[in-house]
Amino acid sequence: MKKFFSVLLIIFASIYIFSFSYHAFRFVIEYSKDIQFTRYEEVFYKDGNKIVFVKSPKKIIWVKLGEKYYMGTSEKLKLCPPIKDLEDIFNDYAEFHKISQDFDGEITISEDVFTIKAIKIDGMLRKIIRKFENVVTEMQYIYIPTTYTFDEVLSNFELIDESDVPEKIYDILNLFLWFNVEYVDDALKVYAVDKNGEGVLLEISDKKGKFKVDNFYISILEASEETRKEIENEISSNN
């Protein structure tokens, strides 16, 4: 019996010791020679799960719980496709290149079309910088102690397993490195960078377009031949 309790104690102790959590404010600045964008957010992190309160440019809350992601602008958060911040992107590429996360100092990963650098001090991420052509995206961390636990914060939200974003559209967007959107003439213009660093321009509309995907229509306005084929394959495989 004593042995059993000892083992149980060791298991609980190791879970407690190896459990990793943080509470931080993050500033994301994206800039080039003549323009600058910023995002400001508060993050509660625990063992790979996250609650992120985006405060600027728009109040949005997103949660990562295991493989599931939720997003919303109130206490009701709806299921959504995976969201990756610079930290997740760095972790993915570090894992892909088999780079240990246990480092102090800085590590730069060079891909064909961009570089991503992470700076850690005392085992904590302080800065992540991605450079693509003349555009630099930088995430800075300010760690602040908090009296709230991850679970306490999470308990304020109702998680709804129903998505507003068609998964099929997400699969198409997932072909790119990143994207931004603009609402023009009653349609969404999607400006993206494909995996080869080439520009892509898509139009998502609910009225007209070349391909029908769920309740939307998608038109490929600009893309390299290779990416155009990839998108078309993705659409046809989805349908």
Next chain:
Amino acid sequence: MKDVNDEIYARFIKIVEKRTCYIPGSLLEEKIVEQIKRKKRFNITGIAVVAGAIGIFTVLLLFNSLGSNTPTNVNQRPLYSLYENIQQVPEKYEPIINISLVSDGF
């Protein structure tokens, strides 16, 4: 009659003296005519320069405002992942816009 003319001439000289600081001499009339011509020329050039500048400024302003309303070609637009899109959009598009705001890539 001559006295009246002389008087007018003397007054004219005084006015010119005050305006041009020229001391009357034998070529005074030619100098005055030349000065007036130069002044006129300067005025026309000045007006032309100012009008031209205003014209160019207006054209630039017009093109600029037209350009901002026209959808940009993807190759002319810097490709940001953090583009601050806070447009008022129909609800159906909002989740896609929100993802683009909070996500840094894939």
